[in-house]
Amino acid sequence: MLERLANAALFQLGWFACVLGGNSLWLLLALAVLVIHLSWISSWAQEGRLVLSVVLLGTAIDGTLRWSGVFRFEDLAPLIPLWLMLLWALLATTLRHCLHWSASPWWLASLLGAVGGSLSYYAGGQLAGVHFPYGQVPTLLGIGLLWALLFPLLHVMARRLSGTANG
Template identity: 80%
Template sequence: MLERLANAVLFQLGWLACVIGGNSLWLLLALAALVIHLRWISSWAAEGRLMLSVVIVGTAVDSVLRYLDVFRFEDAAPLIPLWLMLLWALLATTLRHCLAWSARPWWLASALGAVGGALSYYGGGRLAGVHFPYGEVPTLMVIGVLWAGLFPLLHMMARRLAP
């Protein structure tokens, strides 16, 4: 129980550092959350593959959404910003810990992904100054549908990459 609470707190601290700080020294706080997770809550071997896999999938998904102009950042790079990649790594730390309860049944992960994903993009977008060129409501609806499929997939990755 304490491990899951600590995992949730570390995730939230890292999430805030990323969306408020952007690509600044605030990212050190997010990196610290990852290191603490790997050092005290989990292990490098058990979580490293999952974190890398989730970062690759998340970077691909969000970079495609960026390319399609679903959301727009201040920089003009082809990939998503580093702070958003770190958010994907932070999310990976929750899949076997504080959000493990949401893995099964699959529809629970799907429902949580739809609601939680859209709310996270909404809040993160507001705090980080991300623009939604197609409008907030249509964008969040698309993100909700996308995350309804993506979150169960991430949980499946967590199970398949388990030690």
């Protein structure tokens, strides 16, 4: 129980460091959160493949959304910002820990993904200055649908990449 609370608190700290700090030295705090998780709560051997897989998938998804004009960031880099990639890594650390409860039944992950995904993108957009050119409500509804599909998939990845039957 304590491990899950620590994981949730670390994730929130990292989330705020990424969203409020952007591509600044605050990323070092978010990186420290990731290192603390992999040192004290889990390990690179246990979750390294999951973290890398989620970062790659998330970068592809958010990169596609950026390329299609759903998001507009202040920077003109071709990929999504580094702080957003780090957020995907931090999210991966929650799948086998504080958010493990949402893995089953699958519809619970879909519900959490739809609501939590939309709220996270909304809050992150407000705090990080991310613009939604297609309008806030249509964008957040689309993100909710996307995350209703994506979050159960992330749990499947966590289960398969952990090498255990129950994640």
